[in-house]
Amino acid sequence: MMRNIFLRLETVAADAKRRVSGGEGVANGRRAKGRARPLGAPDACSRAKRWRAQRLRPTGGNSNVDFRFNHRYTNLLQPLRRRLKLVTCGLFGVWVFGLGVLSSALALDITLPTANHALYSPSGEEQFYQGTAGHDWHSGQYGCVRSGGHQYHEGIDVRCLERDRHGEPTDRVVAIADGEVAYVASVGGQSNYGRYVLVRHRWDGVEVFSLYAHLAGFAPGLRAGQAVKRGDWIAVLGHSGTQNIPKDRAHLHLEICFQINRNFAAWFAPRMAKGDRNDHANYNGINLQGIDPAAIFLATKDKPSLNFREYMESQPVAFTALFPARRPPLSCMRAQPWCNVNGPEPKPVTAYEVWFMAEGVATFVRPRTDVTTPAPRVLTVNEPPLISLPARRLVERDAKRRGWQFTTKGGELMEMLCFQ
Numbered sequence: 001m002m003r004n005i006f007l008r009l010e011t012v013a014a015d016a017k018r019r020v021s022g023g024e025g026v027a028n029g030r031r032a033k034g035r036a037r038p039l040g041a042p043d044a045c046s047r048a049k050r051w052r053a054q055r056l057r058p059t060g061g062n063s064n065v066d067f068r069f070n071h072r073y074t075n076l077l078q079p080l081r082r083r084l085k086l087v088t089c090g091l092f093g094v095w096v097f098g099l100g101v102l103s104s105a106l107a108l109d110i111t112l113p114t115a116n117h118a119l120y121s122p123s124g125e126e127q128f129y130q131g132t133a134g135h136d137w138h139s140g141q142y143g144c145v146r147s148g149g150h151q152y153h154e155g156i157d158v159r160c161l162e163r164d165r166h167g168e169p170t171d172r173v174v175a176i177a178d179g180e181v182a183y184v185a186s187v188g189g190q191s192n193y194g195r196y197v198l199v200r201h202r203w204d205g206v207e208v209f210s211l212y213a214h215l216a217g218f219a220p221g222l223r224a225g226q227a228v229k230r231g232d233w234i235a236v237l238g239h240s241g242t243q244n245i246p247k248d249r250a251h252l253h254l255e256i257c258f259q260i261n262r263n264f265a266a267w268f269a270p271r272m273a274k275g276d277r278n279d280h281a282n283y284n285g286i287n288l289q290g291i292d293p294a295a296i297f298l299a300t301k302d303k304p305s306l307n308f309r310e311y312m313e314s315q316p317v318a319f320t321a322l323f324p325a326r327r328p329p330l331s332c333m334r335a336q337p338w339c340n341v342n343g344p345e346p347k348p349v350t351a352y353e354v355w356f357m358a359e360g361v362a363t364f365v366r367p368r369t370d371v372t373t374p375a376p377r378v379l380t381v382n383e384p385p386l387i388s389l390p391a392r393r394l395v396e397r398d399a400k401r402r403g404w405q406f407t408t409k410g411g412e413l414m415e416m417l418c419f420q
């Protein structure tokens, strides 16, 4: 068993070394098509409005992802090289987290959530995306596409294709991949999502959710715990939500997201103002952090053999942070079997180093024995990915501009991530 682990680690080390040495460059793996940032009006789907709708305090987001360290990187290459020496020596090896050790990767088998497949057509974006009021299709994309780039849209808005004689949408919404219905929010007026469904997937051992919002209704008998296959009918596209989406702008808001903390409701309860409610408990939108769905659909279209781990590893790391060592250390590490320590942990672990995408998605966790911290703090920053998602803004330069610190939003995210 141990021999197998070391064999695997040697492969990991060689793979990472090859990438760092320039074999695959440091390009941003994200598809530009899904990341355009034109101007747009404030959108009903935005997290900010969701907060207002529920009268909840805003906070950040993060996820349950944890991968090996072969990310494409720019400014962090020097420390990475030092780490690789450790890996080669086998000292770091037994601590490497990663789903690669636990399961072999499978091609990501996904389908678009409605019959609208214009995303795959040349210049089909206008037919695929539903823009916000007074703005074109660009404002229906994922990212900082609204309010002059100051508003972050955490999913994509898919345009309706079919309507009944009253003008109401009738498009069927299907599960984008095999999974299990995790949550059905059947009351439209409880959040900015309106009626929504969450489907839980296991992609390369990673727990990922797809979220379908603003629904008109659900497939008969749909309930939490129900297994679904890719393409199964789960709901009807609509315009439900607390923000009064007119029926002519009916659309499906789709997110591919991660649950930040499985104990979110307990973290959130003492932070709510008197009279506030958390109707959706751990499936509150605040506890879900999305990544770009269109980029994933397009990437799998371009490369059918693509697996989720490979996709995530291609995403740029925006910053790294140091967390105090605890047992268990971080919510995501406890909740996700694929990021359990692969072998005995070094002793003593004095801190955990976590690498993040600009969205706030953790992609790698590494135990440290050489440093301590009383509270989460920023270690390193890679600015280009941050600039690509300016409204997310989880880290900022400190007052003296000598280093970086968490913004209020970033600090809340770290707090959520640490909460046990």
Ligand SMILES: [Zn+2]
Binding pocket: 043, 044, 045, 046, 153, 155, 156, 157, 253, 254
């Ligand atoms: Zn939306």
